Amino acid sequence: xxxxxxxxxQAIREKALEMIVREGxxxxxxxxxxxxxxxxxATIYIYYKDRDDLIVQLWVxxxxxxxxxxxxxxxxxxxxxAGLKIQWMNRARFCIDNPVSAxxxxxxxxxxxxxxxxxxxxxxxxxxxxxxxxxxxxxxELVKLPLEVYWSVAFAPLYSLVKFHMxxxxxxxxxxxVLDDKTMSQALKLVLKALKP
Amino acid sequence: xSPIEMQVLVFKTSIRRRNDLARVAAxxxxxxxxxxxxxxxxDIDNILRIEAYELSPDRVIELMHDTGFQCEELPD
Numbered sequence: 001x002x003x004x005x006x007x008x009x010q011a012i013r014e015k016a017l018e019m020i021v022r023e024g025x026x027x028x029x030x031x032x033x034x035x036x037x038x039x040x041x042a043t044i045y046i047y048y049k050d051r052d053d054l055i056v057q058l059w060v061x062x063x064x065x066x067x068x069x070x071x072x073x074x075x076x077x078x079x080x081x082a083g084l085k086i087q088w089m090n091r092a093r094f095c096i097d098n099p100v101s102a103x104x105x106x107x108x109x110x111x112x113x114x115x116x117x118x119x120x121x122x123x124x125x126x127x128x129x130x131x132x133x134x135x136x137x138x139x140x141e142l143v144k145l146p147l148e149v150y151w152s153v154a155f156a157p158l159y160s161l162v163k164f165h166m167x168x169x170x171x172x173x174x175x176x177x178v179l180d181d182k183t184m185s186q187a188l189k190l191v192l193k194a195l196k197p
Numbered sequence: 198x199s200p201i202e203m204q205v206l207v208f209k210t211s212i213r214r215r216n217d218l219a220r221v222a223a224x225x226x227x228x229x230x231x232x233x234x235x236x237x238x239x240d241i242d243n244i245l246r247i248e249a250y251e252l253s254p255d256r257v258i259e260l261m262h263d264t265g266f267q268c269e270e271l272p273d
Binding site: 029030031040041042043045046049050051 | 240
């Protein structure tokens with residue numbers, strides 16, 4: 001009788017994430033993963049049906065972790081400025097503390113796995129984000145935009161700065177770059193201004 | 198009282214081709230103890246994975262051999 005072992009399951013998840021981020025989805029095979037995680041291939045199949053199932057389940061789990069981190073101290077009824085500020089802090093912290101997860105989440109978002117994976121995610125986060133934006137529009141703190149335009153203005157600048165911070169270098173590649181509170185506030189202020197009706 | 202626990206059985210097989218699956222299905226879909234099964238044909242060992250209640254690995258091996266496939270249980 002095969003039993004579930006949380007240590008083995010954890011090793012499988014960690015190594016799979018590393019392998020996908022380093023070598024892409026095609027670089028992941030159950031055999032290679034088994035070796036890297038120090039388990040037998042049969043053990044991986046206790047938890048996952050096949051490679052695609054593993055990728056989708058991993059994404060759902062990492063996404064839920066990112067969602068939980070983003071919602072800390074956040075409330076969708078907050079003013080747009082206060083709510084966006086908390087989200088910037090939370091999102092930046094998650095990426096900096098979980099670089100492998102953050103890369104993996106980004107990688108899947110632009111892959112054919114995304115539609116399937118999205119259906120398996122708890123809708124709580126999306127609903128909170130939607131409520132937050134709709135409240136802000138009603139209070140005339142936020143201009144009405146297509147979702148992708150809103151997201152690209154509200155969050156993409158932050159992710160761009162976080163990437164500079166994580167490589168530790170600025171655009172010219174030679175100078176140091178640190179995303180400190182002052183830099184973040186400066187960018188956030190401009191984003192708020194851009195999104196104001 | 199504990200319910201009967203579900204098992205996952207894992208086998209290395211020679212179920213390589215796409216149309217092999219229909220032959221496997223004809224046999225496994227008739228086994229009442231099997232809840233779900235799939236073959237991972239992306240894997241080098243063409244893994245047959247079975248979720249079942251009270252099913253012996255030997256029974257699966259016998260069924261697969263009778264259908265003309267190699268089949269060997271993978272150790273945990």
